Amino acid sequence: MPHNLKVTYREAGQGDEVLVLLHGFLCDARCWRPQLTGLSQNRRVVAWDAPGAGGSEDPPAPFTLVDWSHALAAFLDRIGVERAHFLGLSWGGVLAQVFCQLYAQRVRGLILADTYAGWRGSLPAETCRLRLVRCEADASLPPQAMAARWTPEMSIAQHMHAQIPHARLVVLAQAGHLSPMECPEAFNAEVHAFLCL
Template sequence: MTGVQLHSVEVDGQTVAYRQAGKGPALVLLHGFLCDSRCWRPQLSHLSDQFRVVAWDAPGAGSSSDPPDTFTTASYVHCLAGFLDTIGVERAHILGLSWGGILAQEFYRLYAERFRSLVLADTYAGWRGSLPETVWKERLESCLQDASGPSEALVAKFVPGVFTDAAPHHLRAAFSAIVSEFHPAGFRLMSLSSAEVDTRDLLPSIGVPTLVLWGDDDRRSPLSVAELFHAAIPGAELAIISNAGHLSNMERPDVFNGHVRRFCLSA
């Protein structure tokens, strides 16, 4: 999927890079921190037969420009809305993984009319909404320190925990290459965003078809978090992917894609 061309547009002073493939209803993919659109290669390749699949590089990630230090979660939300306006996407199936799932929830808070459906994969109701206080505070402190360190140390620390022990070497190598090109500014901002948000008040009001999609061996956001989403969002469906970690879309792409395809076509 290296052949999916990288495009870019200007949105409110930000250069936003993105990849897209296919035609049909829009399926917008929102990556986590330390990731970019390259993490969605299996989805761009295999879901583009029935959907217009769009994967952005959030400001501060991939080939997009770094936003100012004043960028907040709301800034990301409005930038996403402007990005979709610019590329001509009015309504879409919105799929967010990890920090991208936090962004998707806050996007729903302000732009619910733009959703055909919502897929929340291996994410959080914000760290403070899903993790014990001591855990999310320690995680934030660690991330802010790591953002100032060398990429090699970050790769060694972060990559092993997002896959199962059985994940093949080539998958770890591919993700390590992406993490090694992280943007310190973007990593700091997305870490702060993850920690500041608590969407628990929002979940009962989500009124679009919602799929909660989770790896059964997610060590960063455990299944108990998925169960919280399933219980709190009216009519939400819970699908658990066996033998998958936090990046279930990369580790078990066939199963992940199958759930997304079935759900979005029925939504």
């Protein structure tokens, strides 16, 4: 398991409290510009390019979420972060959950934005199998038809909220799947409120 992958990142602010930002699939640390600016007044904010994204080195194949979690732990060691709050967006939220399972002692707080626990973590095995069959069949649909067919089924935030002790569920009315970029001020205000609890 490679811990010596070249990983690029952006950071802002300073302090004992650290917030680590984990981007979504097909994104990189650039998607966190409003958060690097808006959340770094009283803390150090770090946004990495996961291996395979942005300026970071591509990982070898196969590379699993467990491998990405170990790579994240090694990256945090290299930049001197022992314990932090983690904010995961979409795929980054799935990664944050796996990291939390493997490295719970390093997690001060967890913010999951526009994400879920992955099909295996959120749904029964038979439902996962059937969804994969549907995905393969629906892959050739026009974007609007694909969204209309799949979006209503993806509303599982309430289920996750009920399963996580002491969790808060926040819905930003004007945001879609990429709320930190779509509504950065409202998003940052909610993150700040959570970090100040």
